Amino acid sequence: MRFLAPALALLLAVPAVAQAPALPGAPDTSRLTAGTYALETNHTQVVFAVDHFGFSIFRGFFSQASGSLTLDPTSPDKTALTVTIPIASVHTTSDKLNEELVSADWFDAAQFPNATFVSTGITPGPQNTAEVDGKLTIHGVTKPAKLLVHFHGAGTNPMDKAFTAGFDGRLSFNRSDFGVTKYVPVVSDHVELTITAAFEKK
Numbered sequence: 001m002r003f004l005a006p007a008l009a010l011l012l013a014v015p016a017v018a019q020a021p022a023l024p025g026a027p028d029t030s031r032l033t034a035g036t037y038a039l040e041t042n043h044t045q046v047v048f049a050v051d052h053f054g055f056s057i058f059r060g061f062f063s064q065a066s067g068s069l070t071l072d073p074t075s076p077d078k079t080a081l082t083v084t085i086p087i088a089s090v091h092t093t094s095d096k097l098n099e100e101l102v103s104a105d106w107f108d109a110a111q112f113p114n115a116t117f118v119s120t121g122i123t124p125g126p127q128n129t130a131e132v133d134g135k136l137t138i139h140g141v142t143k144p145a146k147l148l149v150h151f152h153g154a155g156t157n158p159m160d161k162a163f164t165a166g167f168d169g170r171l172s173f174n175r176s177d178f179g180v181t182k183y184v185p186v187v188s189d190h191v192e193l194t195i196t197a198a199f200e201k202k
Contacts, residue, residue: 025153025166027128032073032154032165037199039067039083040164045196046085051188058187060092060101062115069199071165081119081132081147083197088113105182112140117147117171136171138178147171147195162200169195 044065052058067083087109090101102109119134128151136145152166171193176184 024158025155025164027151027153029073029128029151032071033163033201034072034074036202037069037071037165038202039065040198040200041066043198047194049192053186060090062086062089063091064089076122076124076130079119079122081117081134083117085115086113087115106180107139117145136173139180141178143173143177145171145173164198164200166198169197171195
């Protein structure tokens with residue numbers, strides 16, 4: 001017992017750990033307001049992943065995406081999303097591969113400079129999720145696609161004072177459906193896209 005009192009005194013002398021400051025954005029859907037939002041290019045990333053010869057999952061990313069989101073939290077059926085991704089922005093760990101991917105052997109950025117996703121409908125889900133049906137266009141070919149979206153957070157950006165809403169999305173497809181068949185199947189036909197998107201209200 002003679003050790004208890006000093007231990008309690010020591011604990012009481014230690015200041016309480018300060019709580020982390022609140023972040024400007026929070027995953028609170030009540031913060032979302034109706035209106036038109038523009039994709040914030042500098043904080044939006046599109047990451048792709050393919051299986052490489054069965055040895056590893058190889059990833060790269062696209063930047064400079066643009067787009068718009070028309071949002072009405074009370075009427076999800078009125079929500080509309082468009083995203084445009086410039087193919088020439090592709091970047092991997094290999095400069096040679098970067099050049100190959102934009103060539104006619106792969107995505108042919110000269111003839112088909114952009115990939116696009118245009119929504120056709122939305123189905124809200126549990127825990128801040130939604131399924132967004134749409135049309136995906138790559139390499140001049142358009143196919144139906146489903147984007148699985150998770151609402152990350154919303155609030156006023158303290159840097160530019162713009163009201164910002166952020167979402168994480170996942171989309172998968174077979175690239176051969178779009179005429180991109182180079183090295184299939186040793187470089188997988190199946191492609192996974194992970195999209196981190198920030199939208200600023202206009």
